[in-house]
Amino acid sequence: MSNSHTKGETHGCIVCGKPYQLYVVYDAGGKFMDFKVMSTGAKPVKHAHRPLVACEKHSDDQIEAAVAKVYGPQEADD
Numbered sequence: 001m002s003n004s005h006t007k008g009e010t011h012g013c014i015v016c017g018k019p020y021q022l023y024v025v026y027d028a029g030g031k032f033m034d035f036k037v038m039s040t041g042a043k044p045v046k047h048a049h050r051p052l053v054a055c056e057k058h059s060d061d062q063i064e065a066a067v068a069k070v071y072g073p074q075e076a077d078d
Contacts, residue, residue, distance in 0.1 A: 003028035008038075014045055014066045015058045024051050047071070 009024050020039040027033055035051040037044055045052035045063055054063045067074060 011053050013055045014052050015054055015062050018055055020053045022051055
């Protein structure tokens with residue numbers, strides 16, 4: 001992880017768009033690796049290729065439907 005870098009970024013909730021602050025880790029080539037949610041009231045949404053966040057108040061079904069709407073159905077390995 002010595003060749004990685006972390007950036008502070010603002011991302012909106014995948015369901016409603018409310019903005020949240022994240023620390024996002026990228027490798028030396030700029031590929032997304034991991035992230036941490038810094039704002040309260042938000043939770044990370046698992047996605048292999050990009051940092052996604054959702055409000056804690058949204059149900060898992062709402063989040064899954066929003067991800068599928070924006071990015072298409074997700075494979076079990078994603």
